[in-house]
Amino acid sequence: MSAGCHAVDALRWFGGEITEVFGYSAPGFDNSDYEFDPNLVAVLKFENGAIGKVSSVLECKTPYIFNLHLVGQKGTILNNKVYSHKYPGQQGYFEYPVILPDSGDVTHHPFADEINHFIDCIHQGTQPITNLDDAAKTMEVCFAISESAKTGKPVQLPL
16 A cells, blocks of 8 residues: 555554554556556454554546545544534534645645654654654555455454
8 A cells, every 4th residue: 555654644543553454456547657556445453443444546537635534432523524422412514624635735734843843852852743663553554455455365463
């Protein structure tokens, strides 16, 4: 799984550690430049018993979009909309007025803040919010998904 690493990271952030994956992939178009299947979907099992789904589709005709859909016992998040037991009498989703990462325009992404945070951590001798160990865990899940898609079998984590 290539471009899906950000989605896997978001799932780990919200859902916790992943213990098993099962992936399916599909080849690209006939004139594809990819050396791997650019279209992939996976089902994930989490340590806490939850399940999830992640997909990455690189060859398609659609605007860029990063969907987030979390459903749970106490509420649901659908991109920038929330439905929660904490809002008695709520009849529909409450929409938060935020910028969503659903375009190729990255000028509003927090790159400068991330770099400043990283430099502050170096000066203070502290770990950044996102560190190498955490990134390695996300990539381990991505590699496991690719392996599962290749073999047609579930893959247990850690590898």
